[in-house]
Amino acid sequence: MSLKRIVGRLVFLVLVIWAASTITFFIPRLSPRNPIRERFAELARIGGFSPQDLEAIVASYNTKFGLDKPLWQQYFDYVSSVARFDLGVSLNKYPKTVIDLIMESLPWTIVLLFVTTILSFVLGNLLGAIAAWPRAPGWLRSLATPFVLLMGVPPVLMGVLLLFFIGFRLKLLPLGSAYSTGMVPDWSSLSFILNVAKHQILPALSLILGSVGGWVLSMRGMGVTIQGEDYVLFAEHKGLSGFVIFKDYYLRNALLPQVTGLALALGTVVTSNIVVESLFGLPGLGRVLSQAIQANDFLVIYGIVLFITIAVATLMVVVELLYPLLDPRIRQE
Amino acid sequence: MGPILEVRDLQVSYYTDAGRATALAGASFSLNAGEKLGLVGESGSGKSTMALAMMRMIKPPGRIEAGQVIVDGVNLRELSEAQMLQARLNKIAYIPQGAMNSLNPVTRIEAQMADAIRAHDKQTTKKEIAARCRQALESVDLKPQVAKMYAHELSGGMKQRVCIAISILLKPKVIICDEPTSALDVVTQRQVMETIDRVKDQIGAAVILIGHDMGLMAQFVDKVAVMYAGRLMEVSTVREMFTDPKHPYAKALINSLPRLDNKGVFQGIPGLAPSLLRLPPGCPFNPRCSQAMDICRAVIPPSVTLEGGRTVACHLYADKV
């Protein structure tokens, strides 16, 4: 791969981050709401301090957050603080910064996201490839069908249904939250880790069951095309066993476009992950986001959105830059 | 010593929604070691079907209905699936049409040669495999470095040679080349044909060349077989075929070739090839044949052997046996 391509992708990444931070800067400012005033007005109701005090506090906070400066200056400060990974502070949990909140919840999200994405990608592609492989036994090929039918059920709805059947009716698994109430988080204790794992099964299952079908469908379409390729036919003429042809000639080639597809699907995958987290009350980014939404904690909402956007765009570019390792044809260019 | 390849009464049908299409209707011929046969005919006349049937690679909805393919004394049609896997490349090799895309784009050439060897001989050491790959590449005039390369780094002619190198890895007795030179330029065509000639001599195999380039055939093969609508119309030596074709279709085919002495006069064959689903009764060529007789419209002509061993399937020669 040429240097030009790498630089091109990096410039693209910077553009995406810039676009995302511009959107997160301007949209809230188009709205008539003043987050700081609302926040303190709320506090004023609870805490009972006077309207004069409120005005003073709002003014001092406006200065503190630079909201009294001209718009272009605010925009410039905002973009440069994004560039320094400074996403501001939480209004609700002050003085915690948005980055603090993200870092606390990120491990939960990352583990669930990686496990479910990899499992559904592997399972979906394997089942899809087999479904399109005429020499596979019929029962093996039909394994993919139920997943395709489940495609109409997005992860969140799958979550509600699983909660009902497995959690509520059968009482096999917990109904949500990260670990049983009364447990003290202690990552050195095995029983705590097992308890956490038990609470992760249903969310993970909702995410996997809802997304395997998509991979099955696209892989099956790809597989039909690859099977007709001359190199697969020649491999058969060479007297290779079905397994070798499946693995080295068919699957290898059919998987390449799927990897690009994975990069493109990341946004959707992360979105589902976040909504499912908030449904199950897991302490990941999803719950922080939905709590911030409840509490009108604007900077946290914008910060998390910006953070996820940058992470998704970066991952996409990373996948694209790593892609040549899989496809020698692009390595050459 | 008998022939190394004997095909007897090979029949293939395709079962389509519109009915059963006989793509190959009882073809028989034989070849000696070192002999080269050119298989010619219009597209859809059954050339590739014949090749695939010999490899036992006809896929549904197609089916081999009958016949024998005997290579080096072994009837391929009687082998089990597993034995047939072993026989491919080992006894009979096929170089596919469109070698351009016949190599796996994502693995190195050496991997594609190694898996072929390993599929037939699990005991081979890495060293032996490397040596055999080098040797095979050498015999098709390619440098050993090619083994480390990917398909997209090779030119069309080089890819074609790699395919030839792969097909001779296990020294098969019969090599089938399906249109080995289509999509190559004239100079490369020649080089590829010469390469095929040379490796054939090295391993002493019989070669079947499929194509419609009669000019190229004339230069490189010993025998020519003319196919029409799934039937072998005539099989004779290349000299006899070009100087004295017997079957009216073969005659028309030879006459349609452009010649230096009658430039500009282009003699096509009137009419169109029939659909395999709706063959006319009798000889399939009768609607287009200038010498058709009543019997041609009723009875399918059997194949007869004339003096010199050439065979013709035509009623004109039925009484001359």
Add this chain to the structure above:
Amino acid sequence: MTTVAISQPEVLRPGRFTLTLRYLRRNQSLVIGLLIVLGLAIFTIHGMLTIDPKRAYPLAVLPKQPPSPQHIFGTDFFGRDLYAAMVVGLWQTALIGIIAGALGITIGVVLGFTSAYFGGLVDSVIKGICQVLTPIPAFLIQVIIAGSIDKREVTIYTMAFIVVLLAWMHPTLVIRAQVLSMKERQFVSVAKLSGMGDIGIIFQEILPNLLPFIAAAFVGQVFASMFASFYLAVLGLGPLREPLLGNLIWAAQSQGAFFNGWWWWPITPAVAMVLILGSLALINMGLDEIANPRIRRTE
């Protein structure tokens, strides 16, 4: 096989109706999808005509009642009758989907055509904007927009508008690609050579040929819009007063419906949503098959 039959015997041509029926029998996903949509439509219309919509709003009925002959889907914590809520919620969900879908596809068609047909700088700008915006998860931007509006002011229409703001890039790119390939086809060149103007070519030659494709893209867009608005509502960003299906699930979850044993509360809207999204996915698959003959052949 490229052999050509010389004379084709005249075959009795079945009528248009039989042909359609025969096609539908093969295209089962389209039929099943349409049947489910029809069922949902009948449910909603019948409900709208027979119930008092007020029962779909808080404090209308006795709260927390399990399904019974009186309340066939039960009632929720806030005193909404879930049957009435389903009727109103389905109607509202459909409304959001159709408004946002139609808007999105209109923007997509206009931009896609402009971009592909005129090319040059216009194309580069439109394509560039779409490409830079595509990696940004639209849903998250929608979260920001929805979060910046006062929740008390959010209506069904603002929801549709929020959803469409970031849902026009995909149709634009897809339609652009289709027009580009269409432009290379022979009949467009012929029209050009015969002196037809740009507008004429677009409306008389390209657009009619793209209609099945646009129809499929429209259903896809409705699906995406319902999906997006549903997700927003599940996060608590919907019009909180309305019995939107996502809102009901959010409300049920935040009141711990399963913990408290009110299973019917989240399950009813979930099943309804599964039916809607599932049927649209099936219809989309079926339409794809019509719009994209390549798939038809390989299946």
